[in-house]
Amino acid sequence: MRTGIRLLSGGLVVSVEHSDGQLNLQLGALWGKSAGKAGGRPNLLISHLLDTAAVAEHIWDHYLAPRTRSWLDRVAGGVGRGRGFFSWLCGMHDCGKATPAFQSMDDAGAAAVRRAGLGWSPRMLEKGRWRHDRAGGRLVREVLATAGWDGEQIEWVWPLIAGHHGLFPPLAGLRPPKAGLGHHQGKDQQWARVQDALVQIFTEELGFDAPSAVEPHRVPTRAQQLHLSGLIVMADWIASNEQHFKGINDLPSISLARARDRASAAWSALGLRGGWGMRPVPEPTFFQDRFDEPPRESQMLVMQVARQMPQPGLMIVEAPMGEGKTKAALGAAEIVGARFGADGVFVGMPTQATADPMFTQVRKWVERIEPGLGAEVALLHGKRRFNKEWQSLLEDAGQTPDDLYGTIEEDVQYGMGPVELCDEPERRAPAEWFLGAKRGLLTPFVVGTIDQLLFAATRTKHVMLRVAGLTGKVVVLDEVHAADVYMSQFLAEGLWWLGQARTPVVLLSATLPPGQRQTLVKAYLAGAASREDVPDVAIPEPQGYPNVTAAWHGEPEPKVLVRSTSSWRADLAVGIEVLAETEQATTAQGRGESPGTAAVAELLDTRLREGGCALVIRNTVDRAQETYQALRRRFGQDVRLLHGRLHAAHRAGRTEQALDLLGPRAGGAGDRPRPRLILVATQLAEQSFDVDVDLLITDLAPVDLLLQRIGRLHRHAQVPRPAPIRAPRVVITGFAPVERQEPSFIVGSEAIYGRYLLLRTAALLETQPTKWSIPSQVPELVARVYGDDVGWIPQTWRSAERKAYARWAKVQQQRAENAQPFLLSRFGEHERPTLAGVHIGASKEGLGDEKFQALVRDGEPSIEAILVRHDGARFSTLQGRRIAVTGEEPPPELLDELLGATVRLPSSLTRSAEQELSLLDGWRDHPWLRHSRALIIPESGIATVGEAQVSYDESLGLVVRRNRTR
Structure with a gap:
């Protein structure tokens, strides 16, 4: 049906032959927001659609990454067409509200609709529920089919409409309740006519002759569809802010021009913006400007590869602890961001504690790229409220963002009164809108835990917002080796989607097992090829350390580039010593200390006789507390304790003290603790903990984690050290070698790490020389423990090693399978063309931080x-x-x-x-x-x-x- 439009006084008046003005009345009655959710007066449905379309224009102009605009242009049919298509698609999200199922939900609104001649049977509507998002999916399918759209294009568009409240239903989920006999959608021709007119009027107001003129020319990938879906949700949520989009219930007062004025005022008031925009590729000298130091050879290699890659891809950077991987990654991110049109960065760290100092570093970095960008960096983890720098940025922010800008759930309840905004503070942090639930990743620059990326790989409600927040950025993940087999399922799934979206990704590790490297590369390349699994591709083993493995989609096959260089500092010959922990070890009777702890105390007494700084790492908190008590009795105030069961203030304060005393900020040798310092810690000291100690005593752990701990030993150059500990030495305890048979391990360690990797690491200590060359030998040591070869295992251990392997492999397989029900795509679904049915079997409720963490961390x-x-x-x-x-x-x-x-x-x-x-x-x-x-x-x-x-x-x-x- 062709609907004519006349504009009077800047507003809409509909003229249809034989309508006698009735269609005007009906369109002027259909409400999109009730008075309770639109500032006290209803907002007509056509007004809300235009509001959302106008917000989408601002998202396009002021927020979208250049690369996102580019692929949307290609989808829409050419340069300049993407903006209108994007705006139309965002506005169409709520077309399903033009149904009795929705219009009946507010008493006042329903009465006005019925007075305009649109009716329904209340008794029939009671026979089931039909959400407006699913109604919109059905309506769009019908309207676009009538308009002549190709079926392939319709099939990817309708899930974006049907899923704009966070869950993508299957096609069968669009059907209204059968018992309602058609009343939910509108049984008579009056409803069909007003639904057609609504779509036609909205489409023409956006500058298209008819819905047929909007038809896209390409089908985007599923990752692009998911990205686009998140942007639709973003536009809807902004346009539903009642403070800036108060109700308009007079049809002649509605127009796209007025909607644009409202959207412009809202955008400005909310303080929303994108990242660094389209920037030139930085000059070779930029590293010095960003970090006040020239790049090391390994850092130059990383940035060189970033300049050489012909298209966005994956980079895996493997380099020793303290090599400067993070600065190299940020430099690479700036290069690939400029080359490929990414508009910000996400930096994912292994823990909340490691994210906090990275937040400071990233803020300094982006501030040097462009003054003011430092205020656009968000810290995203469950404990950010304890971070003093973050607190200081938000100290004037008033209420929490979710109090001000909540999500939109019209089908759940109506009639809630407006929320009063506090006075707008001077903004020194990202716009408050970005800081609400599920929106954090939409901030231009984000530092958080790796969990944020893992969440984006889960089949959970509103996952599209998380994906949209990642795919326009450069993604940097540090310490990826720390992901266990369960977490690795989500990491691989996330890399698949990032690969399909052609999002540049930089992964960092000091101790990455070769098998894990292969898995990560293949996951990204499978996504880039839109395949369930990547075709066989040769991924060469690096021949040196540090090294970079780069991979990207190529024709006819994926491309992989591997480059190596040398470390900036010479190898340390680290002495390896085993302190057996047996019941026969000497102990001081009556002091309540275990034999193993007594042995550690005696060793420290000997090695620190001339002073020095030692780090003792225990695998459990209970063990750390016991060790601290025993050492405190012997060494008094020289002993400190750091673990995860300290309350937030103590943990932060003690971490700060440790860095002041032993970190790079300690300055010259005269600032080192005298005569000695003994820090007892748990795995908190294992990674991203920049301290330097003269002696390391550690419980046995898998070799990659053991090497991470060794990274704290003699970390900084030119530090004078007492004679007994002048040479770097690690003492490994927590297990007991047994002659001609496999060792025994303390219960806590085996419970955490399993017997298999501990056994192979112990075998490494048994068979390797008593000195390790660090860092050059790191890849070899990791590969040996994580490899399949058993020929080097002591003959008398091999039977026990095979039994341990069988148990370990079974557990690994079970943990991997445990993750499958929660992955964004099930196995076998990755080659599907659309998002229809993605959320089958998903949780329909939001998850809090604690439950989300358990979801992606297997516990x-x-x-x-x-x-x-x-x-x-x-x-x-x-x-x-x-x-x-x-x-x-x-x-x-x-x-x-x-x-x-x-x-x-x-x-x-x-x-x-x-x-x-x-x-x-x-x-x-x-x-x-x-x-x-x-x-x-x-x-x-x-x-x-x-x-x-x-x-x-x-x-x-x-x-x-x-x-x-x-």
């Missing part, structure tokens, strides 16, 4: 709690300041004390903590406390969680004593 979610004291009459902070649990919110200094007392409980206590710990009454409405359980410590100092006794010691941290009588 029961651990629980954080705020430690609070209770004397029987009142609550107080750990420092003794009284807490008012009702009434006004706590002052900032008290809030800092409360948040600083956050501690993570052992995962073994998770279920009990979920059942027994809750919020204090006064926290329920506080934006930073409302998700925080309280662990109440009574006057005795000992709380009970499940069957465990829990206390907090200022020196030891959280102490957990389990009831072992059962």
Whole structure:
């Protein structure tokens, strides 16, 4: 049906032959936002569609990466066509609201629609529910088929409409309830006519003659479709902000011009923007300007490869600890970003603790690229509120972003009143809109944990927002070797989608097993080829260290480039020594210390007789606490403790102290602790922990992690060291060699790492020389332990090694299979052309940080709690300041004390903590406390969680004593 349009006073008036003005009345009644969600007055449906289209224009002009605009132009049919197509597609998202199923949901709106002559049977509508997003998918299929669109184009477009509330249904999911006998969609011709007119009017207002003129020329890849879907959601959420898009219920007052004015004002007020935009490829001298130092040879190699790659691809950078991989990656990101039109960067770190210093580094880097960009960097992890730099950026931000700019769930509830905005503060951080739930990755520059990328590979609600936040950027992931087999399933899935999107990716590792390198390259190339699995491609083994492996899609086959160079510093000949931990070891009776701990204490007494700094790494917190107590008795104030069960303030403070005393900021030799310092730590000191020690004592761990720990040993050059520890030496304990048979391992280590890799690492210690050349020997050592060869294993161990391997392989296979139900695409689905049915079997609810972490890290979610004291009459902070649990919110200094007392409980206590710990009454409405359980410590100092006794010691941290009588 062809609908004529007349513009009067800048607004829409519809003229249709034989309509007698009835269509005007009907279009002027269809509502898109109820009065309760549009500032007190309904917003007509055509108004909301135009608002969203106008917002999309701003997203195109001021946010999209150049490469995204480029492929959208190609999809739409040529340069300059993408913008209009993108705007039309975003605006069309809510066309499914032109149905009785939706129009009946608000009483006032429904009454106006019925007065205009559009009716339905309430009794029939009660026979099932039909969401407007799915209704929109069905309506779009019908309208576009009538318009003559090619079926292939229709099939990829309708899921974007049907999935704009976060879940992509299958085609069968578009059907209205059968029992409704057609009433949900509109049974009479009045509904069909107004639905056609709505689409036609909207289309013509955007400058197209008819829907047929909008038809795209290409089918984008699924990754591009997912990216586009996220942008549609972004446009909808912005255009649904009632403060900036108040209702308009007068049809002649509606026009695209007015919508553009509203969108422009909203965009400016929200402070939204993109990243660095289209920039020239930086000059060869730029590294010095960014980092105040000339590039090392390995860093030059990384940037050289970034300049040579003919198209976006994957780079894997393997280099020793302390080589400067991160700066090399940022330099490469700037190069490939300029070459291929990426508009920002995501830097994923292995832990929250390692993300915090990277946040500072990335802010400094982008600020030097362009003044002001430092304010566009977001820190994205569950503990960012404890980061002082992040806090200082947001100290004037007022309410939380989700209070101001929530998600849009019209089919769930209506009639909620407007949210009052606080006064707009001076913005020193990314726009608050970006900081809400599920939107963080949309920020132009993001530093977070690798979990953020893993989340983007899950079949969860609104995953399209996460993908959209990654695919326009350069993605940098550090310490990728730290991903275990379960996490690696999500990492490989994420790389597949990034490969299909042709997103530049830089992966960093110091100790990457060869098999893992092959898996990562093949995952990316499979995505780039839009294949379930990549065709056989030769991926050469690097011949040197540091090295770069680059891969990209090529015709007729993928291309792989491998380059190597030498490290910036000479090898260290690290002495390898085993301190057997057996029950026969000497111990000091009556001191409550284990034989192994006593042996460590005696060794330190000997080696540090002339002073020096030592690091003792234990594999469990309990073991670290016991070691600290024993060493403290012997060495007094020279001993420090760092582990993951310290509350947030203690952990941050002690980490800062360790870096001040042993890190690069310590300055000259005169600043080193005297006469000695002994730091007892857990795996927190394993990676991205820039300290230098004279002596390392560590529990046995798989060889790659062992080498990471060795990276803390004699890390900085030109540091004078006492004679007994002048040569670098690592002492490895936590296991007991047994003559002519395999060793025994402490229970905690085997529980964490499994017997197989510990056994092969122990065999390496048995068979290798007593000195390792670090870093040049690192790839060889890792390859030996992670390889298949058993010929080098001691003959008497081989049977035990094969049994351990069989158990390990079974567990690995099971853990990999455990991940499959949660991956974004199931095995066998990667070659599908559209997003239809992606979310079959997915969770329909959002997941909090704790559950998300468990989803991608294969474990029961651990629980954080705020430690609070209770004397029987009142609550107080750990420092003794009284807490008012009702009434006004706590002052900032008290809030800092409360948040600083956050501690993570052992995962073994998770279920009990979920059942027994809750919020204090006064926290329920506080934006930073409302998700925080309280662990109440009574006057005795000992709380009970499940069957465990829990206390907090200022020196030891959280102490957990389990009831072992059962």
